[in-house]
Amino acid sequence: MWCGLAGRDHGIRKKVEKFTKSKVLCYVTGDRQNQGIQIAQDAIDYVVHHLDTIGVTKNVSLVIYSRGGDLLAGWNIVNLIRQFCDELTVIVPMKAHSTATLIALGATSVMMTKQATLGPIDPSVNGPLNPVAPGPNPMARVPVGVESVSGYFDFVKSLGVTSEAQIAQLVISLSQQLNPLVLGNVYRSRTQIRMLGKRLLSSHINNGKKVDKILDFLCSESGSHDYTINRREAANELGLKIRKPTDSQYAVIKALHDDYASELKLLTPYDPNVLLGQEPEIEYSVTRGLLESVDGGSTRFISRGKLRRLTMNGPAGPQEAMEDRRTFEAWHHED
Structure with missing residues (x-):
């Protein structure tokens, strides 16, 4: 059974508030195998709840762990937080990739541990008009990476294809593989991510060339969406304002991350057979997922349901199957 805030120790979060001299908001989207969630619009109302409870204050520190998600949700979250404070510090204990990196771009400074990583912010377009993914699910679609489309044209140009007629033929050929509306969304997303990144960075970096250099790398020059950016590269190569925690601060941040990792079982793959056992x-x-603050309490993203073993007749005879009947899946807050 799920338990609410009762028994949860906010002592670690209070220690973070003490050494940062700020109010702390923690946002964790778990990446547990088969149970991961992403930054999304459904968390916005709960972020507002925590910020309203905290109130307008000088400094806010956002502790974030996420592999990414909806870029506009990330844009919304960082702008919401900035409405409640003068200074925003993003604290990265481990992973802050994709949309989480976009959020970090809007911070006055980013505190990263030795093992913390950021990542590229090049988005993927996904929708009903995308190519059908191979496999048994006819509704599954293949995400189209925005920079993959751009990379295709960079590749053919590197082979010496430069004439307008040849480029036009390549566009026609590509549109036969990808729906033209998907290609339109690719272009819009590529333009949008640079606009969002530029606006966030320009809020605290006055050097336009430096902003463009950061965005060039995060949007295209990193080569792969899976590329990870460690603390040294973020500071020395990108020129972001990176802060290193002291040894005592690191111990507190690590304890906080370990607390979340244990709560969400991040290192334990979700296996319904193990849950079911012999029953x-x-x-x-x-x-x-978790959204927490000392003042606002705890908000969890919860999946509840019933697991049941079934016996089904197949070509090879009776076969055992698993039924997962979800009864609740959403954020849930407890004071």
């Missing part, structure tokens, strides 16, 4: 049917509750 024919059980009810389950899994916490997959």
